[in-house]
Amino acid sequence: MSRDQAAAFLRTLATANPKPETELLYRDPFSLLVAVVLSAQTTDAAVNKCTPSLFAAAPTPAAMAALGAEGIGPHIRRIGLWQGKARNVAALASLLVEQHGGEVPRDRAALEALPGVGRKTANVVLNVAFGENTMAVDTHIFRLGNRTGLAPGKTPRTVEDGLVKRCPPELLRDAHHWLILHGRYVCKARLPACWRCIAATHCNYRDKVVPPA
Numbered sequence: 033m034s035r036d037q038a039a040a041f042l043r044t045l046a047t048a049n050p051k052p053e054t055e056l057l058y059r060d061p062f063s064l065l066v067a068v069v070l071s072a073q074t075t076d077a078a079v080n081k082c083t084p085s086l087f088a089a090a091p092t093p094a095a096m097a098a099l100g101a102e103g104i105g106p107h108i109r110r111i112g113l114w115q116g117k118a119r120n121v122a123a124l125a126s127l128l129v130e131q132h133g134g135e136v137p138r139d140r141a142a143l144e145a146l147p148g149v150g151r152k153t154a155n156v157v158l159n160v161a162f163g164e165n166t167m168a169v170d171t172h173i174f175r176l177g178n179r180t181g182l183a184p185g186k187t188p189r190t191v192e193d194g195l196v197k198r199c200p201p202e203l204l205r206d207a208h209h210w211l212i213l214h215g216r217y218v219c220k221a222r223l224p225a226c227w228r229c230i231a232a233t234h235c236n237y238r239d240k241v242v243p244p245a
């Protein structure tokens with residue numbers, strides 16, 4: 033897909049949602065970081081059911097470190113992989129206290145050095161908490177990048193690089209949200225709803241789906 037076509041695709045999504053936001057509940061960079069770590073392989077809606085009680089019990093890295101994995105676990109038992117996530121959240125909170133003065137670092141390498149934090153999570157935190165023009169490629173964006181021709185690639189990093197290259201810089205920060213929401217609610221994994229897709233004329237997918245009878 034050309035840069036002009038990619039820009040047209042994204043601008044069309046923008047018209048429907050000019051100020052997109054993450055669907056995760058958070059109140060500061062720390063709670064965002066924890067929510068994103070908890071959201072791995074589960075839905076934002078499931079995470080949002082757990083985090084209010086967790087953040088009430090431990091609103092700061094110091095409080096979360098003190099709560100520890102055993103104290104975190106009961107708050108997040110309804111989400112997948114909760115035991116490992118409880119350990120990671122406790123460990124990352126301790127590291128924030130020990131190495132970063134209890135603050136979430138605005139630095140990719142420092143973020144990716146935290147337990148449970150990979151490139152995608154770092155990109156979300158840099159984008160949402162710190163306003164940086166990053167592109168976090170989750171399962172929805174990976175699928176959409178390939179299916180539409182926006183940024184084909186065999187790995188999330190290839191798709192990320194393709195999107196960053198084709199996306200107009202002024203749209204890059206919000207493009208992350210537009211694409212995730214489009215993949216979550218319209219360009220779905222099993223059956224893309226092409227018949228009601230506002231960006232269909234800019235999409236290269238050959239097998240566009242017609243309305244169900």
Ligand code: SF4
Nearest residue numbers: 219224226229235237
């Ligand atoms: S036309 Fe279909 S495949 Fe293309 S972006 Fe829209 S929903 Fe996805």
